[in-house]
Amino acid sequence: MATETLTGAQALIRSLELLGVDTVFGLPGGAILPTYDPLMDSKKLRHILVRHEQGAGHAAEGYAAASGRVGVCIATSGPGATNLVTAIADAHMDSVPMLAITGQVNSFAIGTDAFQEADIVGITMPITKHSFLVTRAEDIPGVVAAAYEIATTGRPGPVLIDFAKDAQNGKFEFSWPPKIDLPGFKPITDPHGKQVQAAAELILKSHKPILYVGGGVIRAEASNELLALAELLHAPVTTTLMARGAFPDSHPQHLGMPGMHGTVPAVTALQKSDLLITLGARFDDRVTGDIKSFAKGAKVIHVDVDPAEIGKIRHADVPIVGDAKVVILMLIAELKAQMKSAKPDYEDWWVFLNGLKERYPLGYSETDDGKLSPQYVIQRIGELSGPEAIFAAGVGQHQMWSAQFIKYERPxxxxNSGGLGTMGYAVPAAMGAKVAQPDRLVWAIDGDGCFQMTNQELATCTINNIPIKVAIINNSSLGMVRQWQTLFYNSRYSNTDLNTGTDTIMVPDFVKLGEAYGCLAIRVEKIEDVDAAIKLAMETNDRPVVIDFIVGRDAMVWPMVPSGISNDAVQYARDAAPIWDGDE
Amino acid sequence: MTTQHVLSLLVENKPGILTRVAALFARRGYNIESLAVGTTEIDGVSRITVVVSLDGLPLEQVTKQLNKLINVLKIVELEEETSVARDHMLVKVRTDSSTRSQVLEAVTLFRARVIDVVSDAVVIEVTGDTAKCQAFLKVLEPFGIKELVQSGAIAISRGSKSMSEKVLR
Structure with missing residues (x-):
């Protein structure tokens, strides 16, 4: 094999190029300086200089989530690396394929409390799929290729590689492809045929099945297969927060999102179901509520590529370990064969479900303080932007409203940050998404609290010509926390007032802040201005746009199942539980 | 009442592997009763024997999580009936001319060995299953145990099959 003498740093850049990486988000510093030198000459790698390493991490996540490809972020040792921690933990919870590259002090200085030294491999052990410390230049191609393999294969996740400075500087004979040595890494993607057969039998015996779809279906790129399965069975579908878009919202079989802020039809269908066909979902507490009373009458088929998810929270009657796409295709074939003799009949089930859909559609009441209804603003952003756009949200009320009131038609x-619930995710994630999909309209729908955590990346967007649109749903408070204080703490608003509303001292003034970052920034306070503002944002592509939507602070997210309570107690609006007909 | 389970792990001998394994238990608040690590018949492969007091779902979950660790090659639970487990223990016991013979008698009875003698103490080496070691300690206690160190259980299956078979492709 032909070899070439390279430094470790050159080998790192070359390896990333050869793996097909085209974008890295990062910020240099002492221990990663050797790598930044050849990075400057790379024709294939675009480096986007962020303003904070957390922004690089979330941008890599947004890049990955929007495109299905690996997101890459780079930081220096010590504080640079620790600033990545939140984003790495976020990627771990939401199974985002990510490579986190960090510099480390010279190998001979490791463990001496050297300047900017932190044990980032140790720190990130519980929040990465795997991590590597590289102290020899010649190990670099093999480790980078292995890290890429681990991040993308099976259940995706973040992998951290920590490069000692002397490993970056050392010279060796580079060759490609390297030998990937991972004897303990054998993800199972092909399911057991017998299990698929058993699943099909259970489905055809059931009377009230529901397809409980999680983010795994999106990661497995199995949306088309899911659609085929759902239509073959004519079974209802619910998509979790992580799976919004995995199944078209416009489809008549879609009941909406389940869980704490799920639709009444979705929450109730799960509770009354006799079979949960669980695809790439993990029975998160925000979906199940009190687990003991969750879907008590249902048997469970659980499909997941990660065997550790199966039976973790809820016993699976038919466990299937495998890639969602492969499993669904096999299931469809098996069902077609079995349906020659037994046709599913879910007629009565649909009568019940359609009744729910009719009686309990998603809705909201107008605010009574003269301010905008946040739900209306978000709904209009969705309607005017259309299904080809990308929407990234922060965490809190605006996130839930964005999950509810925007209609998603494609994966x-x-x-969003589903598992970790990271405030500040939206702006950098939208930036990463726009880089990955430059032809798409990309919105960051953010809260006034979230926006203040990571808005420094607007500088990155302006300077690098990444024209994202930011809609700040400004209720001048930490809205979701405030909602809980209203409901569960006698409206005692302990430390949730942010003073960003028009009737406060307005610190900061988001319009001025947006302008300072070179964005087109406007404030919208009246309902008649909402559409024009959204359209102006959509037409403006020479710089990022920030719209400060002043919304009512008493608006709440409904429906709601209070934390830890049975999903049977779903409330449609405050103190308004759905009314059940006698025997249901 | 939870019972003790012996898990045997074949792992790649890579830095940090012990931390990764231990952290999985620590994160969930599970106590490790004992842990023993050493190299094996295969180059670069180490074996970790973990004794845990866990039953049912937590045990299954921990096993699955351990299996997810990239450097873990194989995990088996060694059942009492089909495997042998041994602890190794070194005990320093207070002795004088009046008690030494009694201590030596206990050593003989338990098939232990004296490996160091001074005028006021002996160091005893004993190997056996956990019950035997505990019983031996009970007998020595009245004489005064000055120091105790234990290896933690190591265990192996009975019969001719080896745990490392089929592990490396």
């Missing part, structure tokens, strides 16, 4: 159009 990878909805990006």
């Amino acid at each position: 990878n159009s909805w990006l």
Whole structure:
């Protein structure tokens, strides 16, 4: 094999190029300086200089979530690396394929409390799929290729590689492809045929099945297969927060999102179901509520590529370990064969479900303080932007409203921090998404609290010509926390007032802040201005746009199942539980 | 009441592997009763024997999580009936001319060995299953145990099959 003498740093850049990486988000510093030198000459790698390493991490996540490809972020040792921690933990919870590259002090200085030294491999052990410390230049191609393999294969996740400075500087004979040595890494993607057969039998015996779809279907790129399966069975579908877009919202079989802020039809269908066909979902507490009373009458088929998810929270009657796409295709074939003799009949089930859909559609009441209804603003953003756009949200009320009131028709159009619930995700994630999909309209729908955590990346967007649109749903408070204080703490608003509303001292003034970052920034306070503002944002592509939507602070997210309570107690609006007919 | 389970792990001998394994238990608040690590018949492969007091779902979950660790090659639970487990223990016991013979008698009875003698103490080496070691300690206690160190259980299956078979492709 032909070899070439390279430094470790050159080998790192070359390896990334050869793996097909085209974009890295990062910020240099002492221990990663050797790598930044050859990075400057790379024709294939675009480096986007962020303003804070957390921004690089979330941008890599947004890049990955929007495109299905690996997101890459780079930081220096010590504080640079620790600033990546939140984003790495976020990627771990939401199974985002990510490579986190960090510099480390010279190998001979490791463990001496050297300047900017932190044990980032140790720190990130519980929040990465795997991590590597590289102290020899010649190990670099093999480790980078292995890290890429781990991040993308099976259940995706973040992999951290920590490069000692002397490993970056050392010279060796580079060759490609390297030998990937991972004897303990054998993800199972092909399911057991017998299990698929058993699943099909259970489905055809059931009377009230529901397809409980999680983010795994999006990661497995199995949306088309899911659609085929759902239509073959004519079974209802619910998509979790992580799976919004995995199944078209416009489809008549879609009941909406389940869980704490799920639709009444979705929450109730799960509770009354006799079979949960669980695809790439993990029975998160925000979906199940009190687990003991969750879907008590249902048997469970659980499909997941990660065997550790199966039976973790809820016993699976038919466990299937495998890639969602492969499993669904096999299931369809098996069902077609079995349906020659037994046709599913879910007629009565649909009568019940359609009744729910009719009686309990998603809705909201107008605010009574003269301010905008946040739900209306978000709904209009969705309607005017259309299903080809990408929407990234922060965490809190605006996130839930964005999950509820924007209609998603395709996978990878909805990006959010589902598992970790990271405030500040939206702006950098939208930036990463726009880089990955430059031809798409990309919105960051953010709260006034979230926006203040990571808005420094607007500088990155302006300077690098990444024209994202930011809609700040400004209720001048930490809205979701305030909602809980209203409901569960006698309206005692302990430390949730942010003073960003028009009737406060307005610190900061988001319009001025947006302008300072070179964005087109406007404030919208009246309902008649909402559409024009959204259209102006959509037409403006020479710089990022920030719209400060002043919304009522008493608006709440409904429906709601209070934390830890049975999903049977779903409330449609405050103190308004759905009314059940006698025997249901 | 939880019972003790012996898990045997074949792992790649890579830095940090012990931390990764231990952290999985620590994160969930599970106590490790004992842990023993050493190299094996295969170059670069180490074996970790973990004894845990866990039953049912937590045990299954921990096993699955351990299996997800990239450097873990294989995990088996060694059942009492089909495997042998041994602890190794070194005990320093207070002795004088009046008690030494009694201590030596206990050593003989338990098939232990004296490996160091001074005028006021002996160091005893004993190998056996956990019950035997505990019983031996009970007998020595009245004489005064000055120092105790234990290896933690190591265990191996009975019969001719080896745990490393089929592990490396």
